[in-house]
Amino acid sequence: MKNFGLSIWGDDNFVIDGETININYASKPSLLQITQDIREKGYKGPLLLRFPHLIQKQISTLFKTFEKAKKEFDYQGSFHAVFPLKVNQFPNFVHSLMEVSDGYNYGLEAGSKAELIIAMAKTPIGAPITVNGFKDKEMISLCFIAAKMGHNITVTIEGLGELETIIQVNKEFNDKAENPISPKIGVRIRLHSSGIGIWAKSGGYSSKFGLTSTELLEAYEMLKANTLLHKLWMIHFHIGSQMGDIAPLKKALREAGNIYTDLKKRGANALGAINIGGGLAVEYSQHTHSQERNYSLLEFANDVVYLMQEISKRKGVDEPDIFTESGRYIAASHSVLVAPVLELFSQEYTEKGLRLKKKNPPLIEELYDLYNNIKRKNAREYLHDALDHMESLLTLFDLGYIDLEDRSNTEILVNLIIKRSIALLKNEGTDELKKLQDRIQEKYLVNFSAFQSLPDFWGLAQHFPIVPLDKLDEKPSNPASIWDITCDSDGEIGFNRELPLYLHDIDISTEEYFIGFFLTGAYQEVLGMKHNLFTHPTEAVISFDEDGNYVIDKLIEAQNLMDVLEDLEYDTNIIDKALKYRIEESEKISLEEKRELLGKLYLYLSENSYLKTIQAISESNQGV
Ligand code: PLP
Incomplete structure (x- = not known):
């Protein structure tokens, strides 16, 4: 899937231009640039971008096409x-x-x-x-x-x-x-x-x-x-x-x-x-x-x-x-949900993660050799050997003969061998390889709620096109599953061998990576559920001025925490007082600390539920 199926679902609304996916209209800005502009204004978390020119396109196409049909048949x-x-x-x-x-x-x-x-x-x-x-x-x-x-x-x-x-x-x-x-x-x-x-x-x-x-x-x-x-x-x-x-x-x-x-x-x-x-x-x-x-x-x-x-x-x-x-035909294409990736879950499966000892169990030494010497011609055999060794090593662990470090080395080496053999044997596409892809799939934790933003995926397994906003000049290598941030395992778009999604291998501690969910403009917003109290994401209308430059307008930020609670009919004054009282009356902290905590608390209460900072990116003070 080189262009993420854009020619199938895109209807010429977007183009891939080098690294980025761009709006195929006026000055053709990239979705990445629009996203970064909005984030620079301080709006983090998922963003719903609306494009009125795409609504206009659908309406005029609908009317023009029916007029054409009427003309053709001389319909009265x-x-x-x-x-x-x-x-x-x-x-x-x-x-x-x-x-x-x-x-x-x-x-x-x-x-x-x-x-x-x-x-x-x-x-x-x-x-x-x-x-x-x-x-x-x-x-x-x-x-x-x-x-x-x-x-x-x-x-x-x-x-x-x-x-x-x-x-x-x-x-x-x-x-x-x-x-x-x-x-x-x-x-x-x-x-x-x-x-x-x-x-x-x-x-x-x-x-x-x-x-x-x-x-x-x-x-x-x-x-x-x-x-x-x-x-x-x-x-x-x-x-x-x-x-x-x-x-x-x-x-x-x-x-x-x-x-x-x-x-x-x-x-x-x-x-x-x-x-x-x-x-x-x-x-x-x-x-x-x-x-x-x-x-x-x-x-x-x-x-x-x-x-x-x-x-x-x-x-x-x-x-x-x-x-x-x-309705669907008119509205679906007008919005794109953009959500930042927070974490890749098997990023630890790299050579850097190995904790090899001076003396390792022989089967681990052997796995290491297999990894270093795997080639196209021996890939299938080495892969089978690696899987066999893994079974033996896991049994050795269960019996207490090897320790946690050995087990971790086993996991990493086998994962690396599977990845390498899939890359070497990619043209063979056998069932065995496809199954192994499931095993090495990368889990991308993405800052959005599938329940809120893609309810038809959750309820009816309706697919929505998924494209990263960046790196589109590089072939994505990771079979990918997408995890949302709800505490619910249904909030996962799992890797599907029949309809595979590949995303890029990125180091999220040093670079940002955004996922675009397309065709989300029909039904999804009002059907969206506040599961875990994640609410409608921050939204903006993107229009174009006479010179063809884009204008970000009508920004509405996702509800802050107190507004979310108020919607559920909580008395937020009572909650506010209870929180304040509990800090003020705490016997475990000093006066100065109390003041500091209160300051922080009120800052957090003014923000929305989506995640803001995480891991190394937080160190460089970037929100997600
Ligand atoms: N009209 C009626 C009576 C409907 O019930 C619906 C949706 O189910 C629609 C129109 C819109 O349908 P669609 O969004 O598929 O165009």
């Missing part, structure tokens, strides 16, 4: 898109999204009352808002308030109970109104087609959402009976996120298209739009053999447009407007 309906807020509600993201989407009549989708409030405040009047998910009377009332503000809002019925509430709220809001105004109505349909993959549960007959055909007919009658049929204008479906395969989408489109045309012919004259939900997949893979998506955006758009046209023509109805709620 229009194309619209909304961003589903559940994918990323963070203000620095949403502000950027609204800024860069100006001119596209781009709207927001809300799935809860809090999201609806964001949508009502942020969507430009006239741009679409769609409201999905389970709703109570208050949420439906908010939709009516939004409509009365002038918003172009569609409330999607997810069940018949909800429709009853809409009818009731409509009466309350409009019966006495001079100018009755209500939201447009959509219905989510329960398709028998479902998506595939880990997020496929949103579609199919057993899905949580949507109306069956029987319920749909009932809803139609209820709308008609309550003179609301003129408000029914959208058919909605969503078959699951990260649809890697295009085939289920085509099936769903045929099914939804036929439902749309049937309802229209039945008398739902206001019906004019089909909302295909989200699901457009992102390529997260770093390896050609494990790619996650089997289609391009153009194929996706062509299929949607062509199938809707074909069904409409066949049934003799006008072609509907097309809405998408793609």
